[in-house]
Amino acid sequence: MEFLDRWLAETGSVPNDRPLVTLSYAQTLDGSISLRRDQPLAVSGEQSQILAHKLRAKHDAILVGIRTVLADDPQLNVRLADGENPQVVILDSNLRLPLSSKLLKAKKKPWIFCTSSVPSENSVTLGKAGARIEKQAGVSGQVDLHKMLRRLKDLGIRGLMVEGGGQVIAAFLGNSLVDRLMLTISPRMIDGYKIPLDLKQPLPLMGVRVEHVGEDIVILGKFH
Numbered sequence: 223m224e225f226l227d228r229w230l231a232e233t234g235s236v237p238n239d240r241p242l243v244t245l246s247y248a249q250t251l252d253g254s255i256s257l258r259r260d261q262p263l264a265v266s267g268e269q270s271q272i273l274a275h276k277l278r279a280k281h282d283a284i285l286v287g288i289r290t291v292l293a294d295d296p297q298l299n300v301r302l303a304d305g306e307n308p309q310v311v312i313l314d315s316n317l318r319l320p321l322s323s324k325l326l327k328a329k330k331k332p333w334i335f336c337t338s339s340v341p342s343e344n345s346v347t348l349g350k351a352g353a354r355i356e357k358q359a360g361v362s363g364q365v366d367l368h369k370m371l372r373r374l375k376d377l378g379i380r381g382l383m384v385e386g387g388g389q390v391i392a393a394f395l396g397n398s399l400v401d402r403l404m405l406t407i408s409p410r411m412i413d414g415y416k417i418p419l420d421l422k423q424p425l426p427l428m429g430v431r432v433e434h435v436g437e438d439i440v441i442l443g444k445f446h
């Protein structure tokens with residue numbers, strides 16, 4: 223897996239106005255990222271999961287949408303590789319994060335981006351549980367990704383890894399906010415939940431490399 227360090231070094235230039243965004247997710251041959259929207263599935267194999275943890279360790283922060291947290295109750299830490307746990311960032315416009323979630327039990331508490339219209343009792347409760355609440359004026363009731371990225375930069379985040387789920391991946395790609403991509407393809411079809419992509423323009427991937435990791439195929443490249 224030495225290719226990962228080489229690729230990261232080659233594609234590591236950080237934009238001026240926001241963190242460098244790396245999108246990483248796993249899909250099956252038919253483009254499914256889980257069985258059903260609220261039903262998780264370990265899409266990638268053991269070796270690719272190790273690779274994803276190595277990638278986590280190379281980023282300052284890791285971001286997911288609230289529906290992934292509700293569906294998977296993930297830890298989003300570095301368990302299968304050496305390195306520090308990244309700061310977890312959750313897009314949760316209405317502060318739906320359950321107090322029982324594993325992310326609130328971790329030592330490093332999550333940062334939650336929500337819209338300014340959330341009831342203050344929700345932010346007080348999650349704040350007491352240790353989460354950092356970042357309220358912002360939203361766009362169509364959801365977190366404004368451009369503003370959020372600027373804020374993350376001000377908070378010292380230089381490298382951000384976006385892990386999902388489908389709606390968040392679609393939003394980052396649709397807003398051309400992905401600098402580089404590590405896509406893991408598992409050689410099977412499940413006809414499950416797919417990314418609800420809505421691109422305004424084609425996004426050609428450049429500098430493409432293809433690697434075999436266990437049974438999976440890993441595609442690496444950059445958009446900018």
Ligand SMILES: NC(=O)c1ccc[n+]([C@@H]2O[C@H](COP(=O)([O-])OP(=O)(O)OC[C@H]3O[C@@H](n4cnc5c(N)ncnc54)[C@H](OP(=O)(O)O)[C@@H]3O)[C@@H](O)[C@H]2O)c1
Binds near residue numbers: 255293364365387
């Ligand atoms: N295969 C993989 O690599 C992988 C990785 C991660 C997840 N998954 C799977 O993905 C599925 C969950 O994906 P999902 O599409 O249902 O949800 P998601 O992308 O995890 O979360 C979407 C939610 O994030 C919130 N959000 C806030 N601001 C947003 C913005 N600007 N753009 C987009 N979302 C914003 C919205 O909820 P509010 O309006 O309430 O804020 C939105 O409904 C699960 O099945 C999970 O297992 C797969």
